Amino acid sequence: MSTLRFHAIKETFNRPVIDVQEPVRRSAIFGQNVFNDAAMRQYLTKDSFKSVQDAVENGSKIDRNIADHISTGMKEWAIAKGATHYTHWFQPLTGTTAEKHDAFFETTEDGAIEKFGGGQLVQQEPDASSFPNGGIRNTFEARGYTAWDPTSPAFIYGTTLCIPTVFVAYTGEALDNKTPLLRALQVIDKAAVDVAKYFDKNVTKINPTLGWEQEYFLIDKALAKSRPDINLTGRTLLGHASAKGQQLDDHYFGSIPKRALDYMRDLETECMLLGIPVKTRHNEVAPNQFELAPIFEETNLAVDHNSLLMDVMSKVADRHNFKVLFHEKPFAGVNGSGKHNNWSLATNTGINLLSPGSTPMKNLQFLTFFINTIKAVNEHEELLRAAIAGASNDHRLGANEAPPAIISVFIGSQLTNVLDALEKVKNGKLSPEDKTDLKLNVVGKIPEILLDNTDRNRTSPFAFTGNKFEFRAVGSTANCAKPMTVLNAIVAKQLIEFKAQVDALIKDKKMKKDDAIFNVLREYIKDSKRIRFEGDGYGEAWEKEAKKRGLSNNKTTPSALKEQVSKKTIKLYEDLGIMSKVEIEARHEIEVEEYAMHIQIEGRVLGDIARNHVIPTSIRYQNILIENVQGLKDIYGKDFKKLAGEQMRLIEAISGHIESINKDTTAMIDARKKANKIDDAEKRAFEYCDKVKPFFDDIRYHCDKLELLVDDEIWPLTKYRELLFTR
Ligand code: ADP
Ligand code: MG
Helix, strand or coil, rough: CCHHHHHHHHHCCCCCEEEEECCHHHHHCCCEEECCHHHHHHHHHHHHHHHHHHHHHCCCCCHHHHHHHHHHHHHHHHCCCCEEEEEECCCECCCCCCCCCEECCEEEEEEEEEEECHHHHEEEECCCCCCCCCHHHHHHHHEEEEEECCCCCCEEECCCEEEEEEEEEEECCEEECHHHHHHHHHHHHHHEEEEEHCCCCCCCCCEEEEEEEEEEEEEEEEHHHHHHHHHHHCCCCCCCCCCCCCCCCCCCCCCCCHHHHHHHHHHHHHHHHHCCEEEEEECCCCCCEEEECCCEEEEEHHHHHHHHHHHHHHHHHHCCEEEECCCCCCCCCCCCCCEEEEEEECCCCCCEECCCCCCCCHHHHHHHHHHHHHHHHHHCHHHHHCCCCCCHHHCCCCCCCCCCCCCCCECCCHHHHHHHHCCCCCCCCCHHHHHHHHHHHHHHCCCCCCCHCCCCCCCCCEEECCCCEECCCCCCCCHHHHHHHEEEHHHHHHCCCCCHHHHHHHHHCCCCCHHHHHHHHHHHHHHHHHHHCCCCCCCHHHHHHHHHHHCCCCCCHHHHHHHHHCCHHHHHHHHCCCCHHHHHHHHHHHHHHHHHHHHHHHHHHHHHHHHHHHHHHHHHHHHHHHHHHHHHHHHHHHHHHHHHHHHHHHHHHHHEEEEHHHHHHHHHHHHHHHHHCCCCHHHHHHHHHHHHHHHHHHHHHHHHHHHHHHHHHCCCCCCCCHHHHHC
């Protein structure tokens, strides 16, 4: 009798209702645990407050004396709110967040005090030898340190004051996800301001904005724990499809099950306290799949908030006896999870640069940023693909059940018409009539609300959705810093080029500004036609068409990651000052290594489940059948075959599957041993991808067949129907 599975199921029947306390008004508690402007005004001197503001707005350095004042104010605020410890909170290249708590408590000659100095606020040296560094520290024998990022406010989580920081080597190389992002944000700020000044001289600062949409599965904790694969890899490595799956579409936008809703209410209260502006919640397509989305924010803050959220989600889930699955494809045969990254550019004058305006001039500005983004994606589609690569997201991109791994841009029919018209703009200087016509009939005709840009094309990996681009191919486990670094870097580079070309036409060809802009945009539209695709991005026809167009289709992580270390990428990052060759190569090394380890762990867990759970159970059931056949023979003599035919076929079928599982598992283990002997990390990743992983499907196939044959009473693994339909 498989105790764990049935014990777990029984536990789910007896779940207590969890008490949820919600504020009457969320606004009343929003940001209560954040050292925001209001808190700073109360706890800091005017000078200190101004100095933090200056650092946030202009990137200016904070004087050491002032830092002492700030840390004291921060400490007083935190202690008043019940905090006992502080930590630098950072995002090492493991993809998650890291923290090491220190108490405010210090002893003195005559007792003890609460202390938190400017030095401890500004810089710390965590014992970081176990964080991945891709060889950087070995090469340079440099230690790493964390340094305060004042653009993301400190917050209290539990009883700990968390200070968002970057994590860098003493030799300057970035060891985290935040540092390159901050560099990319700085570069695009400058590049976009320079271009925006063509249209409005008052623009002095541009913030890229990010609004993520987090998809996830909620599974009862006991059920999740009863599955070694979910526990160790975040997904089911085997399990036969449930008779009912998502085919009825009865979950999507349906009423949220009470237990899940209670969880969300609790979670959202935590988010409010932490200043994470979550706003939208709903059921997703698959059973037990949900989504949570915030109001968009400045990108660095939005990235931090998503990382923090994922942590908070897991903690709150525990209290509600749930486990959150962030994996991109926890269950075969039902939808996976993504994290759409909605992105735009906002000016200090309050304009969304990707929002069509009400005048031709505003629309020319809109078109400039719109077309430059498309051009940037066209030039660097392969790098964007690399930015979202990872073992778990492979299941959403390019794998058998998943759409192709091709990056394309959807813009909708109205804007397609506009770009088609712009493409016909005459070369060189425009006559006054041409210009009037263009302004009245093309640029002036862009409606402020684009009707077909809401959710019309759900298959596009990079869609324009009315006033923002939505990068949909990002995986649900991703740290948004990676795709955001790439997107902002490539658009920055594009805007720099655009400015240079427009200025050259103005200066050398004596063109008017508008003429020059139209001329350059026209060429961009022509250049980037291949990236635009309005059809079904999931279809096979698109795969063929994209190949003809010369678009990349890197189906696996090792092949996708190659672009991260190409000459083109190194030049891009070095030119913009975002990352050096050393940093780029270190990151690549970490990612291919992580990929191989990921597949290695999955292979081990699958082998273990197949051999130690599935096979013994199947043999047990086979023995029951054999006993039955033997009994029939004893009673009926040579006529027994007429009665035992079905049992005997089952006995043989079970033996057949067992043999296949054993054969495949042995072969997989051999392939793993071979792969492990390869020193080069990238080659090892390819070997795992091409030689080890292919066994997974075969092993699973036979295990899943056995699940259908073996008596349900003794099957040890919690089944899909139980995982997906327990509410
Ligand atoms: P939809 O549900 O159709 O995708 P929403 O307006 O609900 O559209 O937005 C979805 C996500 O897009 C939200 O996370 C929201 O914050 C984000 N978003 C909206 N406008 C912007 C913007 N200008 N920049 C970045 N993200 C945005
Ligand atoms: Mg959306």
